[in-house]
Amino acid sequence: MNNVPVIHALIFAGALFAIGALGVIVRRNLVFVLMSIELMLIAASVAFIAAAAKWNQADGQVFYIFIVVTAAAEVAVGLSLLLRIHHTFKSVDSDDVSLLREEGER
């Protein structure tokens, strides 16, 4: 573990986060959007683990547990919203779900 420099782990986490963020912005399928959000959370977890290893502190690993729990809860809520959206709009395309705008404009 000590062989891996902390900067490598952080670059990896940053790349992972950027991929996740890009996914949220460009994907239209809401399932993939949710997955991209998971990727961003994982990226944050990796950064925490790397920091924990660097400073020899267990706090980072404790935070990882928190993040996993949060992610699980988020996925539960997100998937149930997804089901309702699919039920209402007969679609999982995020662009179809755009009622929150001024009438008549696109």
Next chain:
Amino acid sequence: MSELLWIVALAPFIGAFTLAIFGASMPKKIAGAVGCTSVGISWVCAVILGLNYTQPQEVSIGWINVSWLQVDIGLRLDTLSLAWMEVVTLVGLLIHLYASQSMYDEDGYSRFFCYMNLFVGSMLTLALASNLLLLYLGWEGVGLCSYLLIGFWYKGVVNCDSARKAFIVTRIGDTALAIALFILAWHYRTLGMQAIINGAPPVAATLVALLILGGAVGKSAQIPLHTWLPDAMAGPSPVSALIHAATMVTAGVYLIARLGNLFLASPAAMLAVAVVGTVTLLYAGLSALTQRDIKRVLAYSTISQIGYMFLALGVGAWNAAVFHFVTHAFFKALLFLSAGVVVDAQNHEHDIFKMGGLRRALPVAFWTFMIGAASLCALPFITAGFYSKEAILGAVHTSQAGAGWMLACGLIGSLLTAAYTSRTVLVVFFGEQKMEVSKRPGGLVVFALVVLSVLSIIGFVGWPKLHLGESSEQMLVVVSTVLVLCGIGSAYVYFSRRQLSEAFAAWPFGNALHRLSLSGFGFDWLYQRTIVNPLKAIAHANRRDIIDAFYTGLAGAARAGESLCKLMQTGRVRNYAAGLVFGAIIIAYIVAVR
């Protein structure tokens, strides 16, 4: 005893208040009774106060107390305000009694009495006020009532135009008076009458006096702000009698007499008062000669008689001015009221040439109008008007401020007065009857007319004041008597010899003169072209309001910004997420760079 002053001033206001709130649901008889009773109470208290009057007295309660300016709601009774109080309440009461019968068939009966009571209350406030601010309040109050009552028959457009004209024209004078008040308050550090009457006159006495004269000219319908009064005759006859003849229009005389020491400090202002009076009395006399509307004749004669009062004020003869005010209030109210009887009897016809021969058909109106007309002509020795006018002419003759040309104009004015008054009497009451009498005066109307007739005659009480010591004063009485008789005689000759008037009408110059006089020497025409039309043009050009453009512009800019910001609200979650990410990147960049 001086607490009665409160009742004098408040009773009409209470009457007006009661009628304003409950008037609509009252039977007509009760509304009329309320209107007359409130003024009656006021008159009784005024008489008690007058009988017990020994020295000036004041009552007051606190009103405004800010920094150096302290103003009370206070009433002051001295000889000048006593004269006004007695005349306003007595003439007011008689006219209320008259109106309670003559106006009985009109719609808005209780509204009429509400306005009339409000007027009497405001006029008493004006006359009794112990400071100039309260006086100004009464001054504006009578102006408001004048507006409301000229436009009493508000369904006629002409009446509403006349009401607005009266309000706007007098407002010009009121503005001048307000400025004078500011200067006086700044100079004396108070607006109390006592301090201003007894204090040293301010440095700019001429300016202040001229501004006050401006206010008086507007209210008292003197040249150049007289144009509203002839049109004010659109109102009911009792209104013309009370407001536009007996009381309100003499408020300017009261104001100048009240602030006499300011005028005495400025010979130029005194001269201005005298000149305004002289010019006005001649001008109005000439205009009255040709008017066809019976009430307009009387309106111009009012302007002319107030001109006499201004002339008296201008030569410092305060007593003569107030004396003429008192007698004028009686005989002019009488003339208007009996003219009201005539107009009512002729189906609201105002044109004197469509009337005629009413001498036998309406004996009460004939005799009372004759008495009023005799007093207006100043028929020697038996009428009140003679004594008061003689007092004015005598004062102009003896005073140092008086000039020969003023006296000459005053004498010519009395010739004109006799001529136009006799003309009206001859045309309306003599000759052959042209219309049937449709309505006869009732008991209360006759009562009011008879009381006013008696008051118009008992000018004998003025006899001791007429001193005929010097031969020049005896000469003056003889000259004015001859002039009055000449005026009456010339009117008689002119109207009894038909070919004479036809020859005059055929003569081009005479015809032009007649039209000039009928139009009041073109003052309305001139004001319409030089003031009213340019103002209308400016208002039309600026109908979108230049100032408003700024605020409209602000609103437009806000609306443009709103439609720009609206573009961001696409409703797509992806775009919002992109916004979040870029925002985060920017913040991260800023944090990293620092």
